Amino acid sequence: MSNAVSALQGAVAPGEVTVREGGLQGMITLRGDLSNAKLKSVCKTVTGANFPKMGEAKMSGDNALAWMSPDEMLILVPHSDVADAIAKIDKALKGQHYLAENLSDARAIIMVEGTFAREVMAKLAPVDLHPDTFKPGDFRRTRLGQVAAAFWMKDDDTFAVICFRSVADYTFRLLAAGAKGGAVGHF
């Protein structure tokens, strides 16, 4: 069996705000009825995270649940646990209308860490990132520069960014350039 490698193999752009590829990350797209009790319960079982409301990501250690759309949940678990998690979902939702798909290797995850991480994101996304509006645990699907991306705030100084694998290099360089450009001092 071939070895799985992440898109940027752990690239790091160090600085006052450091941009770091998160390496291999298990990601499952789950589509279905998000109000369904069994669906909610199996999401908690596989991640340990609470079920997010609209526009939220709920974390539990390195696992997370992110609200992607009214019928789509993104499930983050360790890369090696994905098959087991999908098996649990399949068992819990048997007979229902749903889809659970392993998209881990179709995507990349990039961390943006440092005091002005918020401003790095604000330079690139058409999103109101004022501290009163966008807080830790908030999640947003949007674009960064020219490409589709999703991000959430892990804590006051850390954003996690997800993009398609094919544009991982562009997204990484974009974030690194934003970090290198320094703080704006707007927020």
Place this chain on the structure above:
Amino acid sequence: MLTLNCPYCGVDADETDLHGEGEAHLKRFGPNSTDDEFHDYLFQRQNPKGVHFERWRHVYGCGKFFHAARCTATLEVFGTYLAQTLEPPQDIKDKITAKRPSWTWGNFS
């Protein structure tokens, strides 16, 4: 810059997060319709100066289609609403009437 609130994910999305999907509330004419009906369905579009109803897609966000009521002359947005409807909801019509008392659009007023 046009900013529309996506009724599916609650996000204020600017134009660059969205994709315009043309006129709202089109009635489809397909097999068994007349040539004239099919022609109009394909090609005839309203182009008002003023109140207009459009479909938009939150393409970089949740991916859902939704409706928007806005003014093409001033870019004022009267409101957005879900796609699962054949006509604008009453609260949207009321908001438009409050600002453009004599508005009409297609069969709506």
